[in-house]
Amino acid sequence: MFRKKSYGIAVIGILLVLVLMLMMFGSRLFTDIDETTQVEKENQIVVGVSQLGSESGFRTANTESVQNAFTQENGYFLIYNNARQRQENQLKAIRSFISQRVDYIIFSPVVETGWETVLQEAKEAGIPVILMDRSVDVEDESLYVTCVGSDFVEEGEKAGHWLEQELRKRGRTQEPVNIVVLTGTEGSSSQLGRTVGFDLVANKHENWNILEQKCAEFTSTRGKEVMRGFLSRYPDIDVVVSQNDDMTFGAIEAIKESGQTVGVNGDIMIISFDAVAGALEMVADGTINVDIECNPNQGEYLLQVIDMLEAGEPVEKQYYVKEDVFTMENVTREILEERSY
Numbered sequence: 001m002f003r004k005k006s007y008g009i010a011v012i013g014i015l016l017v018l019v020l021m022l023m024m025f026g027s028r029l030f031t032d033i034d035e036t037t038q039v040e041k042e043n044q045i046v047v048g049v050s051q052l053g054s055e056s057g058f059r060t061a062n063t064e065s066v067q068n069a070f071t072q073e074n075g076y077f078l079i080y081n082n083a084r085q086r087q088e089n090q091l092k093a094i095r096s097f098i099s100q101r102v103d104y105i106i107f108s109p110v111v112e113t114g115w116e117t118v119l120q121e122a123k124e125a126g127i128p129v130i131l132m133d134r135s136v137d138v139e140d141e142s143l144y145v146t147c148v149g150s151d152f153v154e155e156g157e158k159a160g161h162w163l164e165q166e167l168r169k170r171g172r173t174q175e176p177v178n179i180v181v182l183t184g185t186e187g188s189s190s191q192l193g194r195t196v197g198f199d200l201v202a203n204k205h206e207n208w209n210i211l212e213q214k215c216a217e218f219t220s221t222r223g224k225e226v227m228r229g230f231l232s233r234y235p236d237i238d239v240v241v242s243q244n245d246d247m248t249f250g251a252i253e254a255i256k257e258s259g260q261t262v263g264v265n266g267d268i269m270i271i272s273f274d275a276v277a278g279a280l281e282m283v284a285d286g287t288i289n290v291d292i293e294c295n296p297n298q299g300e301y302l303l304q305v306i307d308m309l310e311a312g313e314p315v316e317k318q319y320y321v322k323e324d325v326f327t328m329e330n331v332t333r334e335i336l337e338e339r340s341y
């Protein structure tokens, strides 16, 4: 009995000491964290970034580029959100940035339409909006400050011009050339632009037959599924135009499963977009005939734009990142070793 009694007093004593400590330091602990965060936010430029997803190698590199740019060392407080390919998630994220009164909003719009209302809300809140990678289709272009991305129509034309040259080299300027197209997310700038650009060239060639264009969502899984469908419907495909490398990887798997070959010496020519490291390895070994680069390293460009805005300098409405076209002839070991994505 006595022993139990003495234990009980000890336990109560320890609890009392703990409660007193928490009362003395607990609030300081939370206050310190709150105060520090608040101080950091006050001393830094707060940027809210809504990334559309993580569907591809390009997207991963694009996200890394942004996160490497907007660091505390560079004077920024980054609030980042991954919308997982859903526009409603981007709308929610942007409204959250507005309510947090960030200094800038940056986002890569998953599709071009449906942004007027939220951009008007950002404008009324006095928060500049910068588009990254893809763009928006709005009547009032004052709803965003600038867009840092790619010229997707030009990318599509580059693909068409390469095919023109290749067919000329092969002497195939008259006989029918059967083409299938794996398109990216319907209504995205990259899908719209690459399609328009390639069609501008294709429409000049009566012997080019675009048998079918079908969305494969910029993913390798869907690229394989859609390519399987093409192969089941069309026995004599000459060219696959695949609007990103991830879909290309899936399509090549499907073609090889069908017993056909791909690339420089294959049954089916492969035209791809993005030029991520894994795809450039396949360009170098002749599996992919040509890869139209889409440069995801936009963080530095975005930093420069915000520096200009902070300094009160005027900025252009559109900045295009530098991009190349890769074939077996110009993919060097050095390029492969230095590739950051």
Ligand code: GZL
Residues within 6 Å of the ligand: 055, 056, 057, 058, 059, 133, 134, 150, 184, 190, 218, 243, 244, 245, 246, 273, 274, 294
């Ligand atoms: C292009 C970008 C596209 C890439 C895909 O700038 O929007 O989205 O080509 C990515 O890899 O999914």
